[in-house]
Structures are given as structure tokens and as C-alpha cells.
Amino acid sequence: MTTPSSPGTSSPAAVLRPHAEQLHADELARLAEHDDRPRPPGWRLSPWAVTTYLMGGGLPDGSEVTPKYVGPRRLMEVAVATLATDRALLLLGVPGTAKTWVSEHLAAAVSGDSTLLVQGTAGTAEEAVRYGWNYARLLAEGPSERALVESPMMRAMRLGSVARIEELTRMPGDVQDTLITILSEKTLPVPELNTEVQATKGFTVIATANDRDRGVNELSSALRRRFNTVVLPLPESADDEVEIVSRRVDQIGTALELPETPAGLEEIRRVVTVFRELRGGVTGDGRTKLKSPSGTLSTAEAISVITNGLALAAHFGDGVLRAADVAGGIVGAVVQDPVSDRVVWQEYLETVVRERPDWRDFYRACREVS
Incomplete structure (x- = not known):
């Protein structure tokens, strides 16, 4: 070496x-x-x-x-x-x-x-x-x-x-x-x-x-x-986690010559929000309790989901990161156990994601791959 x-x-x-x-x-x-x-x-x-x-x-x-x-x-x-x-x-x-x-x-x-x-x-x-x-x-x-x-x-x-x-x-x-x-x-x-x-x-x-x-x-x-x-703790706030994911995806994307990430900041925040809510067992506003899946849903996994989405956007889309590019990666990260985790994901999708008006494209994309 x-x-x-x-x-x-x-x-x-x-x-x-x-x-x-x-x-x-x-x-x-x-x-x-x-x-x-x-x-x-x-x-x-x-x-x-x-x-x-x-x-x-x-x-x-x-x-x-x-x-x-x-x-x-x-x-x-x-x-x-x-x-x-x-x-x-x-x-x-x-x-x-x-x-x-x-x-x-x-x-x-x-x-x-x-x-x-x-x-x-x-x-x-x-x-x-x-x-x-x-x-x-x-x-x-x-x-x-x-x-x-x-x-x-x-x-x-x-x-x-x-x-x-x-x-x-x-x-x-x-x-x-x-x-x-x-x-x-x-x-x-x-x-x-x-x-x-x-x-x-x-x-x-x-x-x-x-x-x-x-x-x-x-x-x-x-x-x-x-x-x-x-x-070392998990990121304290969603903003901290979004910053971490954005920085690492920028570095990885540069090495892989993928599109720059600012255009996909909305999707990064969505992925981080989904991961934080599911691993914490409660929605961001604290109103709805959730079941947590068996996986860790770590920041590293969020980085992987976004990087994979950028590759999809670059090679099979218009170069802009969209909900359809990250949906498959999110489902794969959440549903580790095909039985129990799928129930957790479907419940979250229908009771939380569906009720967010500005997440309709994300809801449709996740339904298609689920």
C-alpha cells in the first residue's frame, strides 16, 4: 500500500x-x-x-x-x-x-x-x-x-x-x-x-x-x-442534518461529476425530514406519533439516497433532482424487513405524507415504487 x-x-x-x-x-x-x-x-x-x-x-x-x-x-x-x-x-x-x-x-x-x-x-x-x-x-x-x-x-x-x-x-x-x-x-x-x-x-x-x-x-x-x-450524537436539528447531507453530496457528486445539488435542496430536506420523523417516532410538529422501522435511517443513508437520486436525475432525467429520483432509495432504506417495515412505511405514507399539500408529488412517487 x-x-x-x-x-x-x-x-x-x-x-x-x-x-x-x-x-x-x-x-x-x-x-x-x-x-x-x-x-x-x-x-x-x-x-x-x-x-x-x-x-x-x-x-x-x-x-x-x-x-x-x-x-x-x-x-x-x-x-x-x-x-x-x-x-x-x-x-x-x-x-x-x-x-x-x-x-x-x-x-x-x-x-x-x-x-x-x-x-x-x-x-x-x-x-x-x-x-x-x-x-x-x-x-x-x-x-x-x-x-x-x-x-x-x-x-x-x-x-x-x-x-x-x-x-x-x-x-x-x-x-x-x-x-x-x-x-x-x-x-x-x-x-x-x-x-x-x-x-x-x-x-x-x-x-x-x-x-x-x-x-x-x-x-x-x-x-x-x-x-x-x-x-458522537445524531445531528441535533434538521437544519444541521440538511447541511451535512448537502456538503457530503456536493463532495461525492463532484468526484462522480454529477449535477450540483442546490437545485435539489427541497428533496434533500424531504429525505432528512422522513428519516428524522421515522427514527424519532414522531412527526416534526410533535402531533403524531409514529412507528419506527427496524433500520437506523442514519445521515449516511440519507447521503446515499440523495447521491443515488442525483445519478438517476443525471442519466435518466433532466439533471434536476425530483421526488421520483429519491422515492426508490427512501423505500429501500426504510423497508429493511419486508413484513413489519412495509406496514410502518405504508402507515407513514398515508397518515403523514398524504396530508402535506406541498408533498403531493413526493406522495405519488413513493406510491408508485411502493
Whole structure:
């Protein structure tokens, strides 16, 4: 795998999804230029500049830093302050609360490299966290430095960078526990070579976990004590969620060369309204209680629905996002269980959507695909 600074890395304009440090290289460079505050050892920016990169703001040269996270600033300040200590950071929340997004941008701002990533799954092996072996060399030469294959964690320790772990609670318990020595002693023993890797200043770990996965592979108390936990909430208001969806769809749409989103702002607000009402179990005015479907109906799913609608509008319509372009995506997101969720959706459609005069086109489109 190549890092952002490697010669073999494609230019950001040529890849489908550039890493954060590639996509926002100009902003990071401008922040570094104007950043005169103290920086923790190994950090590219000060904690203040890292928070500004995440939350957005103005710089002395009159330029603006675009916000990467829309939500309480204090949460980001706590997360950044945690990384400036010897504690690891655990970002916890329901699906779609931007845990991975925040993790990537934190790593990009702190160490300039968000690619040192361990993806947690039920099949993640211990070697993904510690190290592995090139078995051809191992058989030919025996245990040696040349036969050792570094994990992203080991590489981050050597370089003094941020290591990221996605879906920590999806990893088996015995694999999780390999982190205890790394996080407490900042050391990774390699007994086969009678040596160890000691973390360089700047090394830290950011992990994410879905709080709906509780009971899958619970963190041991010993491991949990080594993390500071920051819970990322769902967007507080509909306006915040509309802003988040609009920004992300703009970015994705630009990469895919889809139509710009301002023309579809009405549909974005409708999708966000439907998702918020169904997952909250009540209409926006608080007058009608609703049944909630089995799915999460997260902000990430709203982004997916709108992006898919833009593709439909671009390739099979007139380029303007309309109700018919998002209806199919909404139904697919809501009706996860074909029996119970379909009842919930039909009830919402007939008792809420049908009664909104300015939603008639949306009602007809949803009826057609339902």
C-alpha cells in the first residue's frame, strides 16, 4: 500500500475518493503556515489548528477553512485534547454519526497520514494489529527483520503517527486484547526476534465503535480503561442534518461529476425530514406519533439516497433532482424487513405524507415504487 507521499500514489484528481490529507492539502498547508500555537511532539498542527480544520473558520489571510464536522465544537475539542495526552480515543455512536469521517480527518490533521488503518471484522486476525510474516522468507531464512511484515499499528508506532481502528467491537476479544500492551506500555514486543518496537512521540490510536454492536464483542474493562470515549450524537436539528447531507453530496457528486445539488435542496430536506420523523417516532410538529422501522435511517443513508437520486436525475432525467429520483432509495432504506417495515412505511405514507399539500408529488412517487 502506498502512503500519500509515496511516488506511486495517484494524484487526488485521478482517484475516486482521495484521502483527507490529499483532498484538503491546501487547507492543511495554510493552517500550518498561520499556526503559531504550541504543537504536541510529532504533530503537524497545534490542537487549536486541528479543531479549526474540523469545525471550519477564518484564517488571518482572509481565507476560509471548510467545516468537516457539523456538531458541538466541544466534542471535537475533547477528542483533540485526548490525542494530545497518552490516552487513545474511542469514537462511539450509532451508524451514520460520522465516526469514520472524524477519525480520518483527525489523523490527517495530526500526522498528515490517515491510511494506517486496521479494519475490524469478525475475521480480523491478531497479525492485523501486531505483525505478520512473509512465509517464503520465514521458511528460507527463519525469523528475521526481512521476513517481518509490519501491521499499520507497528508502522504508526515507528513513525510516530496516528493508527486508526475501524469497528473495534467487531474484532474478536483476543484480538482486541493485543492492544492492551501497545496502549499501556507504548511497546510492541517481537519475541521471535528477541526485540520490541517502542512508539515514537506522536503515536496514538483512534478507534471507532458502533454502540448498536454492544454484546457482539464487548471491550474488556482493561481495554476500555485505556481509551477516552467521545460519543458522537445524531445531528441535533434538521437544519444541521440538511447541511451535512448537502456538503457530503456536493463532495461525492463532484468526484462522480454529477449535477450540483442546490437545485435539489427541497428533496434533500424531504429525505432528512422522513428519516428524522421515522427514527424519532414522531412527526416534526410533535402531533403524531409514529412507528419506527427496524433500520437506523442514519445521515449516511440519507447521503446515499440523495447521491443515488442525483445519478438517476443525471442519466435518466433532466439533471434536476425530483421526488421520483429519491422515492426508490427512501423505500429501500426504510423497508429493511419486508413484513413489519412495509406496514410502518405504508402507515407513514398515508397518515403523514398524504396530508402535506406541498408533498403531493413526493406522495405519488413513493406510491408508485411502493
